Amino acid sequence: MNRFSNYPPTLDGVSVEEKRKEIREYFHNTFNIFEKIFEVLKEDAVFYKKSEPTRHPMIFYFGHTAVFFINKLIGANILQKRINPEYESIFAIGVDEMDWDDMRDNSYQWPRVSEVRAYRNQVRACVDNLITQMAFALPIDASDPMWIVLMGIEHERIHIETSLVLHRQMPLDFVKEVEEFLCTQESGAAVENALVCIEASNVKLGKEKSHNLYGWDNEYGFYEEKVESFDVAQYLVSNAEFMPFVQEGGYENEAFWDEEGKKFLHITSAKHPRFWVLKEGVYQYRTLASLRDMPQNWPVEVNALEAEAFCRYKSKKENLSYQLPSEAQYRVLYESVGLDEVLDLDAKNANQNLINICSSPVNKYLFQGIGDVVGNVWQWSRTAFFGFDGFEVHPAYDDFSSPTFDGKHNIITGSSWASSGNLLMKHSRYAFRKHFHQNAGFRYVLSDAAQTQTKDIYESDELVSQYCEFQYGDTHFGVANFAIECVKIAAKYTNNYAKALDLGCATGRATFELARHFEVVEGVDFSVRFIQVGSKLKSEGYVAFSSKEEGELLSYKKVTSATLGYDLLREKVLFWQGDACNLKPNFTGYDLIMATNLIDRLYAPMLFLENIDTRLNKDGVLILTSPYTWQESSTKKELWLGGYIDEAGHEIKTIERLQKVLGAKFELLHLQDLAFVIKESARKYQHTISQVSVWQKK
Secondary structure, three states: OHHHOOOOOOOOOOOHHHHHHHHHHHHHHHHHHHHHHHHHEOOHHHHHOOOOOOOOOHHHHHHHHHHHHHHHHHHOOOOOOOOOOOHHHHOOOOOOOOOOOOOOOOOOOOOOHHHHHHHHHHHHHHHHHHHHHOOOOOOOOOOOHHHHHHHHHHHHHHHHHHHHHHHHOOOHHHEOOOHHHOOOOOOOOOOOOOEEEEOOEEEEEOEOOOOOOOOOHHHEOEEEEEEOOEEEEOOOOEHHHHHHHHHOOOOOOHHHOOHHHHHHHHHHOOOOOOOEEEEOOEEEEEOOOOEEEOOOOOEOOOOHHHHHHHHHHHHHHHOOOEEOOOHHHHHHHHHHOOOOOOOOOOOOOOOOOOOOOOOOOOOOOEEOOEEOOOOOOEEEEEEEOOOOEOOOOEOOEOOOOHHHOOOOEEEEEOOOOOOOHHHHOOOOOEEEEOOOOOOEEOOOEEOOOOOOOOOOOOOOHHHHHHHHHHHHOOOEOOEOOHHHHHHHHHHHHOOOOOEEEEEOOOOOHHHHHHOOOOOEEEEEEOOHHHHHHHHHHHHHOEEEEEEEEEOOEEEEEEEEHHHHOOOOOHHHEEEEEOOOOOOOOOOOOEEEEEEEOOHHHOOOHHHHHHHHHHHEEEEEEEEEEEOOOOOOOOOOHHHOOOOEEOOOOOEEOHHHHHHHHHOOOEEEEEEEEEEEEEEEEOOEEEEEEEEEEEEEEO
């Protein structure tokens, strides 16, 4: 089946015309495969069915990938005229559900399948014409118009795989077998798993912009981690290995499930993996368009919540500590077996690139004795999706990655039998919500590494816009801009002005204001989506945001570095993603650390206080502001610094605790109240009093 799916072209070469030919062939190959997989749907009526309540009808996805090409080409000013404005609206967005409870039926009047197919033909002709005539240079980079074409192709490659999953979730009555998608893999008896020791390694993730393969925004930048040695499962967890968890009541025992997992069980009433079918007391296995006897030695396909629950079950059973690998651990495994890029792998090496149209035995494709390091099924990791240092969105697709940097999406590693194009590459990074089903399974690790922190305090783009309004928008009710007032206090009490840290910087207003006084200012926040606002103001000189007025009515605002007086300050500020409770060692040597409205949102506030002095220079100043609105959703109650009554019946207030904890290392210089107002809508505002405490390191 290797003839069926082409490998992606590289971005470099010696001949533009040869590269044009490669891209054109790759485009048509991709377009053909995508349309071919919809032949699995038995009849046109099935296009208007949903594979599950939280997803669109199939007709949406059939139109979506074509619409993507046009919308991106229009947005990049490569095309000037739309083909079908209505289609390019209704098929544009809605691929990833935005909330567990977002199960509303779509009210669109979907067009006929024949009409969408005709539209796809128009798009095919349009893009083919562009590829044939477009001027471009080698190597192709992210600013080249041809990059947008490659973006559209790789976007459709993603939907080839995800659509195959959706079709597989359809009732068998809705699908039919198609010659190109017949599952012919053999299966056999259960395979006994074992642990393999992987040596410690210093791993570097991220790729340079000069890399010769197309990449999504999240692949670029830099991340480095020292990974200690760990034991990893030799094989992916098979159906046979997973079976005892099911038979011993693993889906009914809530001790094996976290809160999100319990919610998944409550919503779905799941009792076994999604593609297992229980018939007359015997489990069968659902392929794309048929049922077969349970392939004991194929990998089990589960979501991340199920994989985590199995790890807890196995840990309890063996009195050990099993968990999913981290992204960094997976890369160490990948490199330990000698893998680099995988363009030269074929049916003899790995089950990927649509060579087989289903999974395969977990011990069939070995990499120095370890099964399926790539291919067969994706492997869930415990790492929540995040952007590397230097992460930048591509202006043509600024919401590809950043909305998923929310603590709700976990990275999947490797690839699957259905993966092609960029999905196969060493540096590719994809993530899904933990309850989503993909062609994904897992392997476990046994290590002392801590669980990856996945809780992201900020969870919605609406909140980012609200903070943009709070920091860069209008003032209300005579209350001055909070960021500016905090910086005035900082400037008054600080003695040295070389370097400052704005910790919990949100969208970055105070970071820039501090640059009026300090030579270097670093803004650090837990949420990359917040940091992107300040980063964009630094790099592009403006921030545009919406402000809620009433219901769905919004006003749109734009502020520039020039109007704010920041043009000469932009080079003095830097923005980084970071955890205030676990900052990297390089965040040190500050004359000022300002943590505004942060302390009562930390998951470990005492840890933060106990170590923050190490980040300050001698006589350095720490400024804390907070309304002390402690909440268990951010901080476990036993870790609150105040706002409770202790066992002796005493009221514990945060400022008194701060004085007790910081008193040995700091002198309290100043204490005052400072009001701020956050607009929620034109007629609803939050009016809050924050307490400002100024501390000087002894």
